[in-house]
Amino acid sequence: xxxxxxxxxxxxxxxxxxxxxxxxxxxxxxxxxxxxxxxxxxxxxxxxxxxxxxxxxxxxxxxxxxxxxxxxxxxxxxxxxxxxxxxxxxxxxxxxxxxxxxxxxxxxxxxxxxxxxxxxxxxxxxxxxxxxxxxxxxxxxxxxxxxxxxxxxxxxxxxxxxxxxxxxxxxxxxxxxxxxxxxxxxxxxxxxxxxxxxxxxxxxxxxxxxxxxxxxxxxxxxxxxxxxxxxxxxxxxxxxxxxxxxxxxxxxxxxxxxxxxxxxxxxxxxxxxxx
Numbered sequence: 044x045x046x047x048x049x050x051x052x053x054x055x056x057x058x059x060x061x062x063x064x065x066x067x068x069x070x071x072x073x074x075x076x077x078x079x080x081x082x083x084x085x086x087x088x089x090x091x092x093x094x095x096x097x098x099x100x101x102x103x104x105x106x107x108x109x110x111x112x113x114x115x116x117x118x119x120x121x122x123x124x125x126x127x128x129x130x131x132x133x134x135x136x137x138x139x140x141x142x143x144x145x146x147x148x149x150x151x152x153x154x155x156x157x158x159x160x161x162x163x164x165x166x167x168x169x170x171x172x173x174x175x176x177x178x179x180x181x182x183x184x185x186x187x188x189x190x191x192x193x194x195x196x197x198x199x200x201x202x203x204x205x206x207x208x209x210x211x212x213x214x215x216x217x218x219x220x221x222x223x224x225x226x227x228x229x230x231x232x233x234x235x236x237x238x239x240x241x242x243x244x245x246x247x248x249x250x251x252x253x254x255x256x257x258x259x260x261x262x263x264x265x266x267x268x269x270x271x272x273x274x275x276x277x278x279x280x281x282x283x284x285x286x287x288x289x290x291x292x293x294x295x296x297x298x299x300x301x302x303x304x305x306x307x308x309x310x311x312x313x314x315x316x317x318x
Contacts (some may be wrong), residue, residue: 057287090277138304139288144301146172157205166214189216204236212244233265246275260287272315283311
């Protein structure tokens with residue numbers, strides 16, 4: 044029997060739910076009067092509490108326009124909001140849940156055989172996408188604390204490496220890399236290969252604004268930071284995220300149509316723009 048630890052087997056055998064180590068309080072649903080306690084489902088790492096009430100009013104304003112494709116001007120305004128929040132030029136903001144598109148693009152550069160280094164067990168959307176165009180996944184087991192094993196990840200970089208893909212906080216263990224050590228690692232290895240940092244769960248940490256790897260993007264490092272509204276903001280049903288990328292990559296992705304307003308959808312663009 045194989046002893047390889049997978050994302051699914053880790054969750055099943057340990058009873059972990061992602062983020063268990065990140066929350067300082069336990070969420071409970073009030074029991075219905077005269078009935079059993081209402082259950083909160085934690086499957087698929089969805090937000091159990093839903094989005095802001097303002098989301099409903101934002102998307103209702105778009106209902107009369109559903110016969111029209113998404114507006115490029117609205118998408119640009121959204122990108123400008125993100126750029127202002129993250130402190131990067133708007134040209135470096137690519138809208139969308141783009142991990143799959145990133146995997147396809149990076150995997151196709153230079154022909155088949157490019158390697159994608161990642162922590163295992165982990166979320167594999169980017170690596171799986173790259174495999175469709177000849178990319179090869181290079182798994183690196185988590186360390187004994189279920190954290191990204193930074194020394195081992197760095198040791199796997201070769202001339203074939205197209206990118207490192209890291210999730211911080213990690214999915215599915217919920218562990219968070221030490222901030223100083225992680226950023227030092229990113230600065231060093233990004234000089235050898237592009238590094239993609241998936242921060243889908245970063246807002247569940249108390250110091251997420253300073254912990255984000257976006258500071259390296261601002262400094263011009265070869266680092267790509269992915270963020271999403273699906274998790275902390277409860278928009279998994281209208282999936283929308285963004286990536287903060289180096290200027291050269293931003294231009295190349297836009298030529299491929301990544302982040303195009305029509306592909307994002309009118310409601311997906313409108314939903315996260317209301318606080």
